[in-house]
Amino acid sequence: MSNALKAKELLMRAVECDQLGRILEAQTLYTEGIAQLMQFVSGEPDDVKRKGFLTRIKEYMDRADAIKARINGKLMLGEVVSHVSIEENDTGFDYDQLFGKYMDDKTVEIMLEEPYMTQNYQYQNLVRFLELAATNCPNLKYFRLITKEYQDAKNPDQQRTNLGQIKADLDRRNVAVSIKYEDSLHDRKIYLSNGFIIKIGRGLHFYKASNPMYSIGLVNYKFRKCLQTDVDIWRNSSAAT
Structure with missing residues (x-):
């Protein structure tokens, strides 16, 4: 063409x-x-x-x-509608419990700013978030990920390969995907087109590893111990599309 x-x-x-x-x-x-x-x-x-x-x-x-x-x-913060403080080693906090109710059929676009997307557990966290989006947002049409570019000397293309697999899977589900790399990115934010903005101090990656690996919490994150962080849900009424 x-x-x-x-x-x-x-x-x-x-x-x-x-x-x-x-x-x-x-x-x-x-x-x-x-x-x-x-x-x-x-x-x-x-x-x-x-x-x-x-x-x-x-x-x-x-x-x-x-x-x-x-x-x-639309990205201007409005009023806080929810605040959750998660203490070190707390359990009982998965993505669905924290902000699942704000992801609904009015959410047609999602933008995720997550600087760190380099390790296996970070890709797994991204997939878990997208599984929640696929469940709660049946009309989702577009997903944009903004992250830092990372190159491993041993596997220089691993990040693009892994994110490419996720993109291809969403494409098959009729969700267009854009991946943008910004080396100066440091904020962590989730923007939902229905007007909610989710700010998590540690981004998606506030879970500790399952220890031992094959124990309760391996699959269901509400049983995982957490790192200390704060979760704020903002609502900007002018952001609803």
Whole structure:
């Protein structure tokens, strides 16, 4: 597929997602579509045609900027609706108990900011979170993960391979996925498109390892001992789509 045709397809999907209120996915599609169109325009020898394309690109960039402003507005914290303090070695806290009730059929997009996604248990925690999303959010259409890029000298592609497997599985379930790497990321936050924002001091990774491994808590995390952390659920009424 040529850059022009690919750009057209991406931008048409971006407009459609924008109209449906799926602004996280629209932002990704606008960015990808504009990049494809820029590549095409750079090779256009006709000055008149190139000027026309640049005008269209400016229009799409304006739309993308408007989307970014909307997203920033939705990420502004409103009021705290729940606060939970988890002490060292506490048990009885799994994802469902902590914030499952805020993940519902009105959640069509999720953005997870989780800096650390490098170890096996961290990928497992991500999968457990996505299992909860698949259970509680039947209308989920888009998932964006923002994390730090990590390269192991022995397995330099392991992170992308593991996240690629998760992405492929969600794709098969008709959930579009975007994975963005930001080396400066330090915040941990979960944004739900129904207006709730979940902030966990340690992100998803506040569980201690099952010890011994084959004991109660290996599969059901409510039996796992926890690290000390705080969980705050915020509600921004203007964030509901």
